[in-house]
Amino acid sequence: MVQLFLRCCVEVTGFDQELPSLLKNGRKIRRAFFDRSVHAVAPELIGATLMVNGTGGVIVEVEAYHHTDPAAHSYRGETERNAVMFGQPGFAYVYRSYGIHWCLNFVCEGQGSASAVLIRAIKPTAGLAQMWRRRGISRGSATERTLCSGPGKLAQALGVTIKHNGLPLDRAPFELRARLETPEIVVGPRIGITKAVDEPWRYGLKGSRFLSKPFSSS
Numbered sequence: 001m002v003q004l005f006l007r008c009c010v011e012v013t014g015f016d017q018e019l020p021s022l023l024k025n026g027r028k029i030r031r032a033f034f035d036r037s038v039h040a041v042a043p044e045l046i047g048a049t050l051m052v053n054g055t056g057g058v059i060v061e062v063e064a065y066h067h068t069d070p071a072a073h074s075y076r077g078e079t080e081r082n083a084v085m086f087g088q089p090g091f092a093y094v095y096r097s098y099g100i101h102w103c104l105n106f107v108c109e110g111q112g113s114a115s116a117v118l119i120r121a122i123k124p125t126a127g128l129a130q131m132w133r134r135r136g137i138s139r140g141s142a143t144e145r146t147l148c149s150g151p152g153k154l155a156q157a158l159g160v161t162i163k164h165n166g167l168p169l170d171r172a173p174f175e176l177r178a179r180l181e182t183p184e185i186v187v188g189p190r191i192g193i194t195k196a197v198d199e200p201w202r203y204g205l206k207g208s209r210f211l212s213k214p215f216s217s218s
Contacts, residue, residue, distance in 0.1 A: 026178035030170045031090025033178075038064045038108040038115040043187075043203045045106070045117060047179030052158040053172075055127030057148065060205040061120040061212055063190045065105075067113055070195035074114030084166045085114040092174065094155070094165040101152025104160050106169060120191075120202075122148045123210040124157065131157040150212040186215040 029048065034041055042064040050056045065072040073082040073095065084093045085107055093105040093116050105116040124131055124147045131147045132139050135157050148154040155161075169176055184206040189198055191213060204211050 026180045028170065029176035029178050031088070031168060034089035034106060034108045034169070035110060036108070038066055038117060039201070041106070041108045042117045042201070043185050044179075045119075046185050046203055046205050047181070047183045049125075049175075049177040049179075050119065050122055050158075051126065051175040051177075052160060052164075055130050055158055056175075057122040057125040058205075059119060059122050060208040060210045062203050063118040063120055064115075064201040064203070065118065066115045066201075069199065069201075071190065071193040071197075071199075072115070074116075078114070082114070085116055086112055087166075089113075090169050092160075092164050092167050092169060094160060094162055096162070097152060102155040102161050103151040104155050104158070104164070118151055119154060120151050121204075121208075121210055121212045122154060123205075123208065124148050130159075134159055145210050149210055188215045 026048075033044075042062050045059050045062050048059050050059050065074075067074045067085075069075060074085045078086045081095060082093070084091055085105075087107065088111050089108050091107045093107050094102055095105075097103050104119045106119065107116050109115045124144055128144065128147070135147055135153065137146060146153070147157045164173070167174065186204050186206045187200045188202050188204075189200060190196075190202045202215075204215055206215075
């Protein structure tokens with residue numbers, strides 16, 4: 001009865017941001033989900049829902065990085081900075097890019113593989129007021145796309161910092177929910193790298209206006 005009432009509210013008001021995730025999203029994603037090829041995990045994250053302390057949205061863009069990839073942080077071996085990548089799958093790997101922005105990654109494959117998915121963009125659906133404050137942007141001066149259309153913007157909007165590095169993705173403050181249906185996905189080369197630039201390991205939700213940068217085929 002409660003679920004029926006909430007669905008009716010959505011139909012009448014058109015507002016669904018406060019609905020329980022059960023009504024909007026699929027099953028909870030566990031760490032075992034990430035214990036396989038990074039190239040299998042990355043596209044399956046498109047359409048999934050990412051929440052950090054109740055703030056988040058739908059993942060619309062990611063990039064895959066394999067340990068044999070010269071663009072991966074793990075390519076030259078384990079360091080203090082990338083140690084989480086060499087650990088078990090299903091944990092957050094957070095690093096600072098160019099000494100400015102934090103970036104959120106999901107560690108994949110078996111322990112020692114050191115592969116990860118970079119979360120590049122989400123469609124914000126929950127906690128938008130807090131996102132605007134964290135980003136330091138006046139709500140009337142920009143569109144919602146501005147909030148999370150890039151890995152640095154996304155981390156700032158979700159409040160992700162080095163304190164989240166090494167935390168399990170299936171426990172608070174993280175919550176990941178599987179997509180309910182398979183979306184149309186576009187594929188292309190990754191952004192902002194100087195090595196392995198032609199590898200088609202960037203995945204996005206076709207037609208999404210929340211991408212960090214359009215795909216040539218979207």
